[in-house]
Amino acid sequence: MTTLQTAPAAGAETPTATPRGRGRWADLALDNIVWLLLVVFVLLATALNPFFLSLANFQNILVQTTTLGFLAVAIALAMLLGEIDLSVVGILGFSGAIGATLMERGLPGGVAILVVLAIGAVIGLINGFCIAKLRMTSLIETLAMGLVLGGAVLAVTKGRTITISDTGYTWIGQGQLLGWPIMPLALVLLFVVIAVVLYRTPWGRKVYATGGNRRAAYAAGINTDRLVIGTYTLGGLLAGAAGWLATSYLSGVNSTMGSDLLLYAVAAPVIGGVSLTGGRGRVLGMLGGVLLLTIVQVGLQLTNISAYYVAMAGGVMIFLAVVVDAVRVRRRQTRH
């Protein structure tokens, strides 16, 4: 049996490590496991409840995915550096709460949006500074920051729900365009922009280089500290944007907002193949990860399965993804 193979480079005696015939397909499947799972799950959910494949449900899934998408990308950026950001949900709640409070006191919605985004970016900047310059461990630093912000939300809202009615603020979560909700546009825009930034700009490549081997990146002239700070700032900005999206969609702020999102936002990039050790991960995988997790949740809700099992199924998905990741790493190691 012969498979089509690329000819070895001229002058090569032995190919040092070329993809193997059958192995290539296995690699391709492993790299895209998230999309395979997605297809399987869509078929399964549709078989159990045909409504799953309806346009209304499709729109609902996209809307549900948007906030998670912003948080997941923020965390994925930290992961590409080999770090983590557990403060994103805290940023979401805090920036949203401040925005809502200010609007309550008469700040115009358009300005409030900018304030919400700026708060996110500034908190990201602080995280980045603590991690890059003060050499704090990102896991603990961002966990602490998340707890502080979660507490601050309670302090600001005093436990009550603040409603937002300014359409200059809520248009993103409430508005419709030609019968379609506007919110998913933000998701599409996010992934297009982040793909361009990570793949097509020197800055994006530096993120991958720094995550892949920080010492080598530094020795090659990359200002790794500044890069870490910049990446966390961008992550904070995205988490702030998630705060705007979530509060706009709910037309208000409450103290428990987004509390169930953190683990899913951490899991989504991992399911999509982003390595926790840094330097590896594709934007398309991140998108697949958030879509899969949302679809699993929505799908299970539609099948009248108890909410307890919904959470469990999410856990199983994440477990499966980590197994796949481990297999992938093993294959890579045995290759040379």
Add this chain to the structure above:
Amino acid sequence: MTDPDAPLLETRGLSKVYGRFTALHPTDITVRAGSIHGFLGKNGAGKSTLVKLIAGSERPTAGQILFKGEDITGLPLVRRRQLGIHLLSQHAEVVADLSVAENLLLPDYPRRGPFVDVRAMHAKARALLERYDVPFAVDQPAGALSAPDQRRLGIVRTLVEESALVMLDEPTTALSQEERSSLFDWVRSLNDAGQTFVFISHFNNEIQAICDRATVLRDGRVVSDGADPRAMGSAEISELVVGSAVDEFVRVPRVAERERLVVRDLVTEGVGPVSFSVGAGEIVGFVGLPGSGAQESARAVAGLRPVQSGTVELDGRALRTADVRGALDSGMVYLTNDRHGEGIVGPMSVRESLRLGNWPSRGGLLADGEITKTYDKYHARMHFRVAGPEQPIEELSGGNQQKIILGRLLARQPEVLILDEPTLGVDVATKEEVHRLIDELTGSGLAVILLAYDTDEMVRMVDRVVSFSDGRVVGELVGTEVTADAILGRLHHETALADA
């Protein structure tokens, strides 16, 4: 006394295939009890695969392994260790934060009830170290030992477990000449007492210095098995290793007409003040034991070590010595001796690796065409072997990785090239290519600093030698004074000084 001709270990048709790539073709070799048996070959020749199969850390595709006449092919690594088969990797396998005694007796510590009996452990460790003639303090952390002493500790550990066969995978990596010969003396004395070793090396002279039998591998095949390397010429062995006669490149020494790099009174963390200069088109060798200031000074000039005082001038201009970026921007590039730690970003494609940290852009977006042009240029010039431009650099052999790192440095159009062990872990053929390339580059005025613990390499390549000791420049060798003996003499002299 063991029968000198008894086969301790045999392989029969032993092979290993990774997908389409055959790492080891069916192999029959014999290791005799009581010998020091060398495995010699280029990177990717199959040496490491062979020892991993013997140690049990990899499963063979086909074939058998016989140990003392018994088939051990199916046994896992742990069982083979119990039989006395040990593999010591290139990096000393010690736990830096545990004490020497704890490392030595790991994992079976003497106990009193549920607790470790520290006194008994120390006594036992002391007795063992004495028996093998290595006088370390047993309660100091293993990480405090020098590199060769860590390696000795690793070897003693295997002896504790009653080893029958100790395989040393390139144990001399990053050791100075001095450290190497003392390690060899010690291994020889253990061998005299009956211990069998397998010794893996890139270097013919090491194999000739220590082994009484040798197996040469090339492209996954055994090309010679069981010959006495001491009875063979160096050229003969090289020919076996490479497959055709290698003519070792010897540079025609040059005298620089003008100075390019002038360093005055440089002080960097525990080193200095040092002053030295490198001329246009000149290759200056830096010689010195670890900690002598040779490497430290070179790294400081490259911006990889903080400079406390002193000046660095290039072509008469004073340079900023604050950081790597400043050094790179002014044309000073440094080839690291720590390829994995500081050289490559594993998952990056070969194409991108050639412009690492220096990616061109137009209007904020990567100028892909230009990056591809760089790739094409250096692919043609450096002859690296890759499956394609998008292959991750981590999948390449050490020699090819080294070519790509060097290509990346050259793509920056450097004025000063600092090479720290440029041929470490690089096969013979690539080594010659790298030497020729460096020599060619000096033709256009590039100033080169070379650090190499292989004195032969130093002698063949440099025009002048600057020797370091105790953080100072202590001497210079020029022209015909540059010989292996003179360089070794410098090192010996310095050790004598340091001991005094």
